[in-house]
Amino acid sequence: MAASAIDKQPSGVITLLTSDGGELLVDKELLCSSSKFFAGMLTACDATRLQILIVADKYDMSLVKERCEKWLVSRCLRGRMRSHTFKFQDVSEGFEWLAICQKFDLKDLGWYCAYDLGTQLAQGAWPRPLHDCLEGVTCPDMLKTILEAVQAAVNSGGPLGPSGSGAGPGGEPAGPGHGLE
Incomplete structure (x- = not known):
């Protein structure tokens, strides 16, 4: 049912909530395929990453969840290499x-x-x-x-x-x- 909600929006646009409570309209394909765009979003605060996970889970966007998780894991690995x-x-x-x-x-x-x-x-x-x-x-x-x-x-x-x-x-x-x- 959640996936059909995305299809009803014009041209596959989804709404992400930003950490300051604003809304960001994003094309679903762009979010899933453009790592530069996604990486830019992930440099934001932890609250924004959590919102991305909530939206990705709601609309069954496993690729988005996977990319978010990989970025957070890479943060762990970079820290471990430094100290x-x-x-x-x-x-x-x-x-x-x-x-x-x-x-x-x-x-x-x-x-x-x-x-x-x-x-x-x-x-x-x-x-x-x-x-x-x-x-x-x-x-x-x-x-x-x-x-x-x-x-x-x-x-x-x-x-x-x-x-x-x-x-x-x-x-x-x-x-x-x-x-x-």
């Missing part, structure tokens, strides 16, 4: 992003969020008891990744304070789908 202590987010923001990943089925981005949260758990950075923090984690793979990150940090034998990387002897797992079994 082994890079964190994609702080703990409270991390759980917000993890909820977004679960809602929109963003498995790759969810892996990075979950791994960072697990590393921060091993460092004692979680402000609330473990069971309270994990209450909203409904995806078994993301929960498993959190536990794998804790296990890697514990097995590293190195310092787990703010200066420790939390990665295992061979570094952290390569990424989604490459965790401990």
Whole structure:
């Protein structure tokens, strides 16, 4: 039903909400095929990226969701290359992003969020008891990744304070789908 709503709009135009509450009319094909245009939109704030995910989910635009997720994952990877202590987010923001990943089925981005949260758990950075923090984690793979990150940090034998990387002897797992079994 949502896909037919797009077809009824003139020439496949959709409306995106901007972070300041304004509206931006965008051609569906342009949004899906023009990476320069899409990349320009993604340099905006996190609220704009979330709005893009909401619109993409509503109109079943899997390519748009995939591009948004890839950009956010690349942000994680660039940060990790610059510093082994890079964190994609702080703990409270991390759980917000993890909820977004679960809602929109963003498995790759969810892996990075979950791994960072697990590393921060091993460092004692979680402000609330473990069971309270994990209450909203409904995806078994993301929960498993959190536990794998804790296990890697514990097995590293190195310092787990703010200066420790939390990665295992061979570094952290390569990424989604490459965790401990």
